[in-house]
Amino acid sequence: MRSLTRGHVKAGFDSVRGAKWRNFWTMLGIIIGVASVITIVSIGEGVKQQISQQINHVGKNVITVRPGTIRTNSTQSKSDFSVLSGLSITGSLRDTDVKTVADNKTISASAPLAAVSTDVKGDHATFNNTFVIGTSPDLPELINQKLAYGVFLSVDDEGMNAAVLGTTIASQLFDTDVPLGHSFKIHGEEFVVRGIFDDFGSTPLSDDANYNNSIFIPYDVAQRITKNTAVVYEILAKTESASAVSPTLSSLQKSIKKNHGDQNDFSVLRAEQSLAARSNVLSLLTNLISGVAAISLLVGGIGIMNVMLVSVAERMHEIGIRKAIGATNRQIMSQFMIESSLLSLSGGVIGVIVALIFDGLMRFFTNLRPVISWQVVLLAFGVSLAVGIIFGTIPALKAARKDPIEALRSQL
Amino acid sequence: MALIELNEVSKVYGFGDASTLALDEATLTIEKGEFVAIMGPSGSGKSTLMNVIGLLDRPSHGKFSLDGRNVAKLRPNQSAKVRRDTIGFIFQSFNLLPRLSVLENVALPLAYRGVSLSKRLKQASNMLERVGIQNREYFLPSQLSGGQAQCAAIARALVNNPKLIIADEPTGNLDSAASRLVMELLAEIHKTGNTILFVTHNPELTRYATRVVYMHDGCIIHDEKTALGQVAATARKVLYTLSTTTEDDDLAGVSALMMALPNKPTVRPARKPTKRRTAKPTVRRKSKTAKAAK
Numbered sequence: 001m002r003s004l005t006r007g008h009v010k011a012g013f014d015s016v017r018g019a020k021w022r023n024f025w026t027m028l029g030i031i032i033g034v035a036s037v038i039t040i041v042s043i044g045e046g047v048k049q050q051i052s053q054q055i056n057h058v059g060k061n062v063i064t065v066r067p068g069t070i071r072t073n074s075t076q077s078k079s080d081f082s083v084l085s086g087l088s089i090t091g092s093l094r095d096t097d098v099k100t101v102a103d104n105k106t107i108s109a110s111a112p113l114a115a116v117s118t119d120v121k122g123d124h125a126t127f128n129n130t131f132v133i134g135t136s137p138d139l140p141e142l143i144n145q146k147l148a149y150g151v152f153l154s155v156d157d158e159g160m161n162a163a164v165l166g167t168t169i170a171s172q173l174f175d176t177d178v179p180l181g182h183s184f185k186i187h188g189e190e191f192v193v194r195g196i197f198d199d200f201g202s203t204p205l206s207d208d209a210n211y212n213n214s215i216f217i218p219y220d221v222a223q224r225i226t227k228n229t230a231v232v233y234e235i236l237a238k239t240e241s242a243s244a245v246s247p248t249l250s251s252l253q254k255s256i257k258k259n260h261g262d263q264n265d266f267s268v269l270r271a272e273q274s275l276a277a278r279s280n281v282l283s284l285l286t287n288l289i290s291g292v293a294a295i296s297l298l299v300g301g302i303g304i305m306n307v308m309l310v311s312v313a314e315r316m317h318e319i320g321i322r323k324a325i326g327a328t329n330r331q332i333m334s335q336f337m338i339e340s341s342l343l344s345l346s347g348g349v350i351g352v353i354v355a356l357i358f359d360g361l362m363r364f365f366t367n368l369r370p371v372i373s374w375q376v377v378l379l380a381f382g383v384s385l386a387v388g389i390i391f392g393t394i395p396a397l398k399a400a401r402k403d404p405i406e407a408l409r410s411q412l
Numbered sequence: 413m414a415l416i417e418l419n420e421v422s423k424v425y426g427f428g429d430a431s432t433l434a435l436d437e438a439t440l441t442i443e444k445g446e447f448v449a450i451m452g453p454s455g456s457g458k459s460t461l462m463n464v465i466g467l468l469d470r471p472s473h474g475k476f477s478l479d480g481r482n483v484a485k486l487r488p489n490q491s492a493k494v495r496r497d498t499i500g501f502i503f504q505s506f507n508l509l510p511r512l513s514v515l516e517n518v519a520l521p522l523a524y525r526g527v528s529l530s531k532r533l534k535q536a537s538n539m540l541e542r543v544g545i546q547n548r549e550y551f552l553p554s555q556l557s558g559g560q561a562q563c564a565a566i567a568r569a570l571v572n573n574p575k576l577i578i579a580d581e582p583t584g585n586l587d588s589a590a591s592r593l594v595m596e597l598l599a600e601i602h603k604t605g606n607t608i609l610f611v612t613h614n615p616e617l618t619r620y621a622t623r624v625v626y627m628h629d630g631c632i633i634h635d636e637k638t639a640l641g642q643v644a645a646t647a648r649k650v651l652y653t654l655s656t657t658t659e660d661d662d663l664a665g666v667s668a669l670m671m672a673l674p675n676k677p678t679v680r681p682a683r684k685p686t687k688r689r690t691a692k693p694t695v696r697r698k699s700k701t702a703k704a705a706k
Binding site for chain 2: 011318322325327330331404405
């Protein structure tokens with residue numbers, strides 16, 4: 001029986017190879033399905049890994065204060081959708097909140113992040129929509145980021161037009177490699193470059209701006225040039241020790257609530273929480289898109305069924321011959337099942353290869369780092385095999401149940 | 413015990429008004445080692461008889477035992493196994509699988525039996541040697557001549573060592589030289605003790621048979637033993653006294669054989685017999701030339 005199966009596998013390969021183009025079009029559904037499922041899952045997986053790296057990067061005892069309420073798993077949200085809506089900002093953070101956080105006794109370092117949307121004028125060109133962030137001298141410590149050149153803003157710089165640049169914007173603004181001491185214009189005011197950050201790890205798909213493309217200026221300067229309209233979208237704070245995080249969290253919660261007139265329109269989050277909210281949304285999106293991609297697998301399966309039905313009709317005479325020389329119904333059935341499984345499995349293999357190519361392209365052209373795990377690949381093979389078996393059953397049954405005389409009589 | 417015992421076997425196709433009686437209470441006993449030719453005009457039920465005996469078709473009524481086993485009501489899978497183990501088929505149009513090599517074609521019945529790959533290829537190769545086309549092992553069927561293809565088909569029929577070989581017009585698609593080759597081969601197989609059943613339109617080929625069965629309208633109307641090497645008595649009538657049919661007969665689809673059947677009044681055309689030739693091609697050629705003349 002084993003040797004017969006081998007014969008069927010060989011015959012299946014022959015027939016797949018025999019009608020190359022027709023079979024390619026048939027497999028296309030499976031190829032697209034498998035490739036898109038793997039690509040999407042791998043992007044999701046890659047982003048999750050990058051996020052968890054960020055947690056380690058930021059440090060466990062960093063507290064994030066954000067406007068709006070963000071529900072995370074720790075508050076037992078009823079459905080994933082509340083996470084999506086939770087991310088929309090409903091409240092705002094004020095100057096007083098920045099002070100409250102900074103004045104808290106257990107907090108050793110804190111930095112507001114205030115966005116200033118404005119034009120930036122460099123040596124040659126004007127950049128609009130550059131992300132200018134008003135912040136405090138503690139920022140490098142809070143986000144564990146070193147400077148490549150120069151120094152970060154210090155306490156002495158408060159009120160001064162000093163700036164620190166991300167690597168990307170630094171090379172775009174100036175001709176020189178290390179533009180320390182050079183000046184450029186924000187909001188019509190002259191700013192002097194104090195330092196340049198090391199390359200930030202990428203922040204893919206996150207709601208944070210890309211820091212490599214950001215300009216950091218003192219917080220009070222940011223409020224001054226925008227006439228106090230710079231939006232504080234986040235306050236980072238660090239406690240002295242990890243054990244102080246929980247009490248600090250609740251005391252911050254209380255004091256900011258007082259500032260906001262007893263309204264809970266803000267969130268005080270641990271490092272894990274603030275990132276978990278993001279990865280929840282991400283897994284939801286990944287699941288949704290994979291679901292859509294899985295539908296194309298289904299469509300591909302139907303395509304395979306159609307081609308197998310045609311193939312059975314075309315090869316009716318062959319079925320008759322095989323039956324006449326003693327093939328049982330089961331043997332005929334297994335022959336066609338093996339053929340359809342081979343068809344969809346080769347679709348799966350090509351799909352995996354396409355996904356690998358996509359993966360390479362994405363790594364090359366974007367800051368995404370998709371991770372194709374062997375489980376996903378195995379699952380893709382399993383699913384495509386299952387599609388072949390499920391959708392191969394009807395044509396195979398049709399072939400197996402054919403009356404031998406009728407089959408023999410049907411000439412091409 | 414007889415190899416084949418048919419007792420009032422009937423086969424009805426279709427239902428109600430559209431039903432046709434393809435086999436009408438045929439009773440036939442064939443002993444082991446017989447070489448039986450079955451003759452009869454088109455639509456006389458020869459092929460149906462072959463299909464029933466070959467277990468490709470189930471009789472509607474009647475008893476049928478093959479090699480002592482009642483096989484009239486076998487399930488499809490059981491009859492497939494009986495076909496595989498006891499019957500070898502040879503068809504008019506060879507019916508080799510076009511995508512497999514000659515060797516793989518011959519080895520196929522063994523595969524369905526579960527013989528290992530190396531073993532079955534070896535057996536198939538031996539069988540091809542026996543039919544004399546071992547040098548064509550790796551050819552595709554399309555690369556063979558008709559005679560060679562039929563030899564390969566015979567090898568395939570023989571490879572499972574069947575007790576019974578059923579050949580439905582084995583020489584129908586072959587020229588006379590290839591026909592001879594194929595029939596000599598069948599005769600040789602018969603000498604080794606096999607039972608062979610074959611359908612033919614060619615009275616000349618009854619030389620190879622030990623027994624000739626004539627059919628008409630689903631009935632077995634005549635059954636005679638004949639000596640090897642001699643044309644059967646009834647068939648000889650067709651061959652020597654009726655060289656051809658009239659044009660009207662051709663149009664009506666009446667063959668010479670039908671008119672020569674013993675219990676039918678024969679209408680003889682007033683024509684002299686010309687050369688000795690095979691019946692069927694002659695009829696075709698004549699009618700064509702007759703039409704061309706018009």
